[in-house]
Amino acid sequence: MDNLEFLHETEKVSGEKISTCYQCYKCTNGCPVAAEMDIVPHRIIRHIILGNKEKVLTSKSIWTCLQCITCSVRCPNDIDVARIFDALRKISVKEHCEADKDTWLFDSFFLDSVRKHGKLHELEAIMNYKLAKRDLFSDAKMGIGMFLKGRMGILPHNVKDRKQLREIFKKIVGERLGR
Numbered sequence: 001m002d003n004l005e006f007l008h009e010t011e012k013v014s015g016e017k018i019s020t021c022y023q024c025y026k027c028t029n030g031c032p033v034a035a036e037m038d039i040v041p042h043r044i045i046r047h048i049i050l051g052n053k054e055k056v057l058t059s060k061s062i063w064t065c066l067q068c069i070t071c072s073v074r075c076p077n078d079i080d081v082a083r084i085f086d087a088l089r090k091i092s093v094k095e096h097c098e099a100d101k102d103t104w105l106f107d108s109f110f111l112d113s114v115r116k117h118g119k120l121h122e123l124e125a126i127m128n129y130k131l132a133k134r135d136l137f138s139d140a141k142m143g144i145g146m147f148l149k150g151r152m153g154i155l156p157h158n159v160k161d162r163k164q165l166r167e168i169f170k171k172i173v174g175e176r177l178g179r
């Protein structure tokens with residue numbers, strides 16, 4: 001792989017012109033979880049430009065990102081940094097080198113539930129996640145507490161127009177996540 005191949009791949013998946021970054025640090029300075037990251041946002045961008053593919057794709061930072069889009073709003077160069085992080089997740093899963101499999105797994109069940117019902121059915125998403133992890137009991141006490149306080153229903157509440165919802169998922173989520 002030549003040095004530019006990873007840059008081109010990430011630009012294609014994200015739709016962002018990453019090479020125009022001039023390392024002003026504004027994305028990192030506004031990021032609420034930069035202190036928790038192993039590589040901060042402007043450094044991730046720099047590593048992409050330098051072609052350091054493995055370093056970027058195995059980084060925990062791309063899974064620490066909250067997708068709050070603060071970085072994207074702050075970028076004076078109009079680079080949607082949050083979208084780049086999302087693209088990096090997608091590429092790392094495709095290449096089976098994601099540093100944090102749990103986030104992706106939970107994210108999949110979360111989106112499946114929203115796609116099916118139009119809103120999150122917490123119990124379904126959590127049970128699917130727990131079954132996949134083969135860990136049914138670790139958070140049972142908290143789950144029972146939520147259930148008793150009425151914060152987690154047994155049955156889903158479906159939105160009326162689920163056909164339109166499926167179309168939206170097909171157009172946006174399917175394209176972005178490759179599902």
Ligand code: SF4
Nearest residue numbers: 021023024025027075
């Ligand atoms: S804010 Fe934009 S231009 Fe500045 S370092 Fe971050 S991505 Fe690059």
Ligand code: SF4
Nearest residue numbers: 031065066068069071
């Ligand atoms: S979208 Fe991610 S990288 Fe950007 S500011 Fe929010 S948490 Fe940080």
